[in-house]
Amino acid sequence: MSEQLTSIAVLLAIFLIGTLRSINLGALALVASFAVGSGVMGWETPEVLAGFPAELFVILVGVTYLFAIARNNGTVEWLVQAAVRAVGGRVAAIPWVMFTISCVLVSLGAVSPAAVAIIAPVGMTFAVRYGINPLLMGLMVVHGSAAGNFSPIGVLGVVTNGVVDTSGLAADPIVLFLANLVFNVLLGAGIYFGLGGRQLLGAGRNGARASSGGTHSTGGPRLPGTTGPTAATAVATQPALDHDDALPLDRHRIVTLASMAALVVGALIFDLDVGLTSLSAAVLLTLLAPATAKEAVGQINWGVVLLVCGIVTYVGLMQEIGTVDYLGDAISQVDAPLLAALLICYIGAIVSAFASTTGILGALIPLAVPLLATGQVSAIGLVAALSISSSVVDSSPFSTNGAMVVANAPKEQQPMVYKQLMKWGFGLVLVAPIVSWASLTVAAG
Known part of the structure; x- marks a missing residue:
């Protein structure tokens, strides 16, 4: 299995274990960063923690x-x-x-x-x-x-x-x-x-x-x-x-x-x-x-701080490994331009739920150039759909905005707010790309 696929599998394992067991996802993510960075990539500690926010x-x-x-x-x-x-x-x-x-x-x-x-x-x-x-x-x-x-x-x-x-x-x-x-x-x-x-x-x-x-x-x-x-x-x-x-x-x-x-x-x-x-x-x-x-x-809710910083550290490691570029290159090989545009919107939404929206847009918009060269996809429509898909998911509790909401909620309601924001954020990850793609890219095409 490639390094990129390994990092994706480990991310899925983090969420599975965190769901089944009462373990802070941030702690799991930091351990995963250590395991993948040191064990798979052979990195030293400063490289493993380079993505710590x-x-x-x-x-x-x-x-x-x-x-x-x-x-x-x-x-x-x-x-x-x-x-x-x-x-x-x-x-x-x-x-x-x-x-x-x-x-x-x-x-x-x-x-x-x-x-x-x-x-x-x-x-x-x-x-x-x-x-x-x-x-x-x-x-x-x-x-x-x-x-x-x-x-x-x-x-x-x-x-x-x-x-x-x-x-x-x-x-x-x-x-x-x-x-x-x-x-x-x-x-x-x-x-x-x-x-x-x-x-x-x-x-x-x-x-x-x-x-x-x-x-x-x-x-x-x-x-x-x-x-x-x-x-x-x-x-x-x-x-x-x-x-x-x-x-x-x-x-x-x-x-x-x-x-x-x-x-x-x-x-x-x-x-x-x-x-x-x-x-x-x-x-x-x-x-x-x-x-x-x-x-x-x-x-100060230190549990929230650990959770968010741990997850962001691991996503930073994934970006350094080249997982996002790997997925983007795979999508660029799709023969149907409209389908490839939808997949790019989904990548933007998924990654941006954990990482920098600005960084994701900077990486994914250039990947869309080959699709737009076919003339089958509206440039303005795709850029707008990708921008919305990548930014609207900032309500995820793993992004800075969502984390601020959780951290400032009443202490006794923070677990509830965190869980509901996670449902809302990942609901948008599923829905926002296809809605924005259909209304802005397909309709414009």
Whole structure:
């Protein structure tokens, strides 16, 4: 068996063992990286760990650390109250507000993980505070950011259009942007109404609120693996926000808000690393107010960090071995161009669920050139289908965006959110390529 096929077989074994046994997939993946890298490839330890996502590790730790401090000192609660007042108490609008903010940030040039890292913690706090399904909120944030991915001035849009130009293919940045935007808006609508949006709309103004008492279930869909009123959308008999309950802006909260604003400005305007900037802010807040940060490090979900970093390390090893190129070359031999185009979309979706979307597009778009030379496949349609297939799966818990959602979900619901995101992410791996291929490539052909 070739090295590439061996790496694929080992990846399948990781998921099989992790499903049958209660073993962290990240730990399994790191062991697999050691076994394949050292045993099969004969690599030394630095080569085996070359794919370890140090940047992703710092993002996960830094952002969750900062927002743990913000939760502990009441800053996030203050933000929640301010945002609910801003939408006139219409809690049903909050998921769409998060979707829109994420989309706008990415469309204007923020990288998607940076936008999700900033918005997801606040969105998840809304979910807990107002009885919104955390899976609904997390997916709205992720797909909001995905909706802005291929803006002509966005990072991923610039990179993709640049690769298309370099490959000598016909390009249409506006079609690419709008096709991806519409696809994600439709997904957002399905997510909203499928995961509790109807109940939020029915609750009306000041209607939904998670509370330790005085709530009753609306009968809406419950989150898998949970029981009781908080598992569904809850409706409180009292208003969602009482001015008597409004938190004041004390010194600690002002400093924390300033730190969070600095994170946003640094990441979106000065292109500072999100992880290191948030970690710096967290350390500064800890120095200024040790009491409010006392338990923050313990609130970082290290199991999620291990899981994501382990899987990404193994996928990086697979890319270094040449597994993705191996699959791409095999597909290029397919005689039917439309079928080969569909297979390329599937490769983009599968690999991107674990690895860099930008890297996958950079590798796969040039592989499509021989297919497009036949004249049987639309260049614009295939690029759009491949771009959507490769980016929409970022809701997978193994990608940076999905991992941020899991890490910021309520601790007791993180296993449920992880499992549901994995089902959703891999559902998109199966569905997104064929839908985008049929609507953009086949129809255009």
